[in-house]
Amino acid sequence: MTNGAAFWGTLEAVTPESPVQRSDIFDRGLDTPWCALLHSNANPTNSVPSTEHTVYYKFDVSEMTIAPDGVQKDGIVVNGAFPGPMISANWGDWIEVEVTNHLKLEGTSIHWHGIKQKSTPWMDGVPSFQQCPIAPNSSFTYRFRADVYGTSWWHAHYSAQNAGGAFGPIVIKGPSHGVYDYDLGPVMLSDWWHASYIEVVDYVMSDNKPATQPPPKSNNNLINGKMNYPCANTTLPCTPNAGIAKFKFVSGKRHLLRLINTSAEGLQKFSIDGHSLTVIANDMVPVDPYTTNVMSLAPGQRADVVVEATMGSNDAVWMRSSLAKCAQYDGVSPNAVAAIYYESANVNNVPTTHSQLTTAEWADCSTTALNATTPLCAIPVPDPTAIEDINFDYQYNGTNWLWVVNNSSFRGDYNDPVFLEAKAGNLKFEPERNVYDFGANKSIRMIVYNWFEPAPHPMHLHGHDVYILQEGFGAWDGSIVNPQNPIRRDTFFVQAAADNGAPAYTVVQFDMDNPGVWPLHCHIAWHMTAGLYISVLERPDDIVTLDVPESSKETCKEWAVFTGQYTVNQTDSGLWVGSGL
Numbered sequence: 001m002t003n004g005a006a007f008w009g010t011l012e013a014v015t016p017e018s019p020v021q022r023s024d025i026f027d028r029g030l031d032t033p034w035c036a037l038l039h040s041n042a043n044p045t046n047s048v049p050s051t052e053h054t055v056y057y058k059f060d061v062s063e064m065t066i067a068p069d070g071v072q073k074d075g076i077v078v079n080g081a082f083p084g085p086m087i088s089a090n091w092g093d094w095i096e097v098e099v100t101n102h103l104k105l106e107g108t109s110i111h112w113h114g115i116k117q118k119s120t121p122w123m124d125g126v127p128s129f130q131q132c133p134i135a136p137n138s139s140f141t142y143r144f145r146a147d148v149y150g151t152s153w154w155h156a157h158y159s160a161q162n163a164g165g166a167f168g169p170i171v172i173k174g175p176s177h178g179v180y181d182y183d184l185g186p187v188m189l190s191d192w193w194h195a196s197y198i199e200v201v202d203y204v205m206s207d208n209k210p211a212t213q214p215p216p217k218s219n220n221n222l223i224n225g226k227m228n229y230p231c232a233n234t235t236l237p238c239t240p241n242a243g244i245a246k247f248k249f250v251s252g253k254r255h256l257l258r259l260i261n262t263s264a265e266g267l268q269k270f271s272i273d274g275h276s277l278t279v280i281a282n283d284m285v286p287v288d289p290y291t292t293n294v295m296s297l298a299p300g301q302r303a304d305v306v307v308e309a310t311m312g313s314n315d316a317v318w319m320r321s322s323l324a325k326c327a328q329y330d331g332v333s334p335n336a337v338a339a340i341y342y343e344s345a346n347v348n349n350v351p352t353t354h355s356q357l358t359t360a361e362w363a364d365c366s367t368t369a370l371n372a373t374t375p376l377c378a379i380p381v382p383d384p385t386a387i388e389d390i391n392f393d394y395q396y397n398g399t400n401w402l403w404v405v406n407n408s409s410f411r412g413d414y415n416d417p418v419f420l421e422a423k424a425g426n427l428k429f430e431p432e433r434n435v436y437d438f439g440a441n442k443s444i445r446m447i448v449y450n451w452f453e454p455a456p457h458p459m460h461l462h463g464h465d466v467y468i469l470q471e472g473f474g475a476w477d478g479s480i481v482n483p484q485n486p487i488r489r490d491t492f493f494v495q496a497a498a499d500n501g502a503p504a505y506t507v508v509q510f511d512m513d514n515p516g517v518w519p520l521h522c523h524i525a526w527h528m529t530a531g532l533y534i535s536v537l538e539r540p541d542d543i544v545t546l547d548v549p550e551s552s553k554e555t556c557k558e559w560a561v562f563t564g565q566y567t568v569n570q571t572d573s574g575l576w577v578g579s580g581l
Contacts, residue, residue, distance in 0.1 A: 006081035008188065009224035009245030009338070011347065015185035016088055016171040016258075043377055046513075048118075048147045049092035057087060057095070059110065061134075061156070061166060062102040069220045069229040069333075070242030074196045075165035076103070076156065083188055083225045083262070084154075084168030087112075091149035091174035100139040105566065107133025107158050107414065107559060112144060112170065113300065114152035114284050114490050116463055120144045121516030121543075122419060122552040124462055126157045128412030129517055129535065130419045131552065132559035133158050140555050149174025150284035151186070151258035151302045160525040163264035164197035171258065177376060178280035178289065180306045181253040188225065189259065189297065189321045189336070191218040191266040191329065194236055197525070204526045207399045214454070215526040218266060218329045221336035223321055233332045245338035246347065247319065249309040257305050261297035264525040266327035267456070269362055270295040272340065273317045273353035277305040279373070283489040285465060287373040293356050296324070296367045298458035300491040300523035313344040316351040326365035326456060326496065365456055367493045370468055370481040378485040381467045381509055384445035386438055391503075392494070392522075392532060393451045402531045403522070409531030410434045410521075415560060418535050419517040420553065422543045434534040435517075440541065443511050445469075447476055449503040450494045456504070457527060460491045461536070463518040466508040468492050474502040491523060515542035 007013045059078045066075040066082050078084035089095050101108045111125035123144040127133045134140045149172040156166035169186035193200060195216055204215050220229050224245040231238035249255060257277075261268050271277075271294045278291050281304035295303055311317065316339060323334040335355075341347050395404050402409040411432040418433060429435045438444055450457055465488040469480045473495075480486065495504040515538055522532040 005079065006083060006225055008083050008186070009226040011246050011248060013185060013224070016086070016173065016183050043379065048145065051090055051092040053090070054094040054096055055089045057085070057097040059084070059097055059099045060102055061099065061108045063104070066165060067239060067242060068222055068225045069192060069227045070231060070239040071194050071219075071229050071234055072237040073194050076161050077165050078168060082165040084166065086168060086186065087154060087170040089146045089172055091146055091172055093146045094143060095146055096141060096143045098139055098141045099134060101134040101136050103136055105136065106161070107135055107562070108161060108166070109133055109157050110142065110154055111157040112142070112152075112154050113460070114148060114170070114302075115144060116147050116514060117144055117516070118147055118514055121463065121514065121546070122548050124516070124518070126462065126519055127414045127417070129417055129519055131417055132556035133414050134555055135558040135562035138555075138558045141551070146172045148172065148284045150281050150286070151260060151304055152284055153188070153260050153262055153302070155262070160197045160201055160264065160529055162262070163193065163200070163525045167262050169258070169260060172284075177286045178256065178278070178304065178306050179254060180256040182250065183256045184247055186258045186260055187223065188262045189268040189270060190222045190225070191263040191323060191327065192220040192222050193264070194219045194234060200526065201529050204529050205400060209401070214328050218264075218323070218327070220333045221266070221321060221323055221329070223319065223336045223338040226338070227333065227336045229333055247338060247340045248343065249340050250343050251309050251311065251313045254306050254308050257307060259295060259297060259303045259305060261299050261301050263299045265299065266329065267299075267324040267365060267367075268297045269322045269324055269357055270297065270320070271355065271357050272307060272319050273351070273356060275307050275310065275317070277307060280304050280306055282368060282487070283465070283491055285488045286376045288376060290373045294361045296364070298367050298491065298493045298523070300458055300460045301367065301489065309342065311342060313342050315342045316340065316345045316349055317353045318351045318355070320355055320357065322357055322362060324365055325363045365495060368487070370471065370487055373487070374482055374485045375488055379488070380484045381469060381480065381486055382443045382511070384443050384509055385441040387445045387447070388436065390446050390448045390534070391451060392449065392457060403527050405434055405532065405534050408432065408434055410533035411531065415556065415563060417556070418537070419543070420556070422517055422537060422540050423546065423548055425544055427537070427540055435537050436534055437537040437540065438512060440539055441512050443509060445507065445509040447505060447507050448494050449505050450497050451503045453497040453499055455527070456496045457494045457522040457532065458491055458524065459494060459520060460523045461510060461518060461520045463514045463516055464510045465490050466492055466510045469507040469509060471495070471504075471506045473498045473504050476505050476507055480507075512538050515539040515546065517543075
């Protein structure tokens with residue numbers, strides 16, 4: 001298979017079960033693990049059921065030649081598959097994943113995107129923050145609670161390994177709030193480079209590129225790791241008609257699709273010809289359902305959508321995901337397609353339906369409007385106890401162009417995680433760690449400005465959802481959209497600055513209810529590589545009292561041994577080990 005051992009994108013793909021029914025649940029006299037907790041009364045910050053159950057997984061991270069679109073390249077895969085395996089659990093379960101690094105000369109780590117890691121902040125999976133990288137030929141076991149429910153994804157958080165293929169879906173089953181008949185599972189939307197991620201990182205961090213020169217542009221766009229590529233457009237080994245993803249619809253039934261933008265850079269525009277999408281959740285936050293023809297998702301964002309199959313039993317239609325105008329792609333194959341076959345359709349036929357994505361929708365570089373919906377669990381935004389202006393720009397440091405936050409570009413130290421320093425009571429950090437110590441404040445408001453005109457930024461805050469209060473250009477006027485129940489997400493979008501020089505802004509706020517050191521970073525891999533990153537230090541006095549297991553520190557001992565044996569080439573905002581060693 002061009003994707004290794006993966007079954008994503010095939011009609012045999014594994015779909016999530018309905019709430020995992022286990023004897024331990026029924027023995028306790030429960031119908032579901034979450035008892036009376038519902039989407040409307042369960043505040044995700046403090047309402048997590050106890051299932052007294054653990055699900056176990058084993059991840060083997062390795063290098064592999066893959067060709068998801070027919071073009072061969074060096075990839076990084078988990079369990080020999082691209083995309084990687086699905087993590088599936090019930091809300092309230094414990095999840096345990098043993099990760100073994102089979103890479104020859106690179107560290108690795110896995111981040112569990114969207115999981116809040118309450119009471120386990122050392123399991124977030126970010127080198128230089130909570131842990132050291134997992135050294136080659138070493139293992140580390142992550143153990144954390146499924147403390148939210150819905151659709152998310154896991155991905156490598158070492159350099160830009162996620163862009164090399166190290167990612168996969170997470171589905172946490174919880175209270176049902178949308179009416180559907182079939183759960184078709186994850187639909188992963190991924191821009192794709194034929195160069196290795198290390199080649200792109202090397203270019204981004206090179207000292208001979210002009211400021212206006214973007215990173216190498218993506219070459220293709222994939223749905224569940226599949227898409228054809230016109231081989232005449234490459235000199236690399238290429239197999240024509242590599243294959244596209246396929247899905248099944250049943251006429252008259254409603255189907256749940258779990259959309260995940262796993263891209264390294266591109267804003268995705270998702271649609272299904274002749275069908276509308278009813279959105280029931282954004283970033284693991286159930287919302288008042290709303291209908292759209294096109295779903296815009298920035299890298300890192302997710303949406304649960306329900307699609308009613310309104311066509312005949314013999315029909316076939318195109319599912320589409322197009323890279324938006326503001327994405328960086330070479331123009332050869334930016335429009336991914338997958339085939340949807342109704343129950344009696346010939347699965348060898350090629351759909352002939354037409355796209356309903358308009359030029360205006362494609363050109364719109366924004367995500368869900370803040371007034372489009374509200375979360376089903378209403379939480380008013382509190383008065384902030386601290387307000388911080390956050391300014392993004394692109395600056396020259398004498399040798400290279402880097403992304404900066406308040407004039408400082410992030411640079412991590414994989415041998416010395418900030419969280420472990422804070423745990424030891426050391427709160428003096430090098431300036432390039434970009435540590436923002438918010439102390440014991442209750443709620444932090446950030447006015448995030450982007451002063452660079454060509455590039456937007458999808459921003460992900462680990463350990464939290466943020467209230468998204470307002471967005472626009474120029475100076476924020478203090479207004480808030482839906483202050484009694486604003487949209488909440490873990491990944492928010494800051495548009496590119498206006499061409500008249502006015503900055504774009506997004507105003508967000510988060511509650512300080514999760515002691516730890518949490519990254520806030522752009523989810524464009526190449527922006528993160530070049531320093532668009534800060535460290536949110538939350539309630540340091542409480543960090544000191546946390547009972548951190550000794551096993552969580554083992555990665556640093558093993559990484560120290562590895563870096564003592566090999567010369568480490570510090571290229572990007574973290575460290576990666578050069579393939580020439």
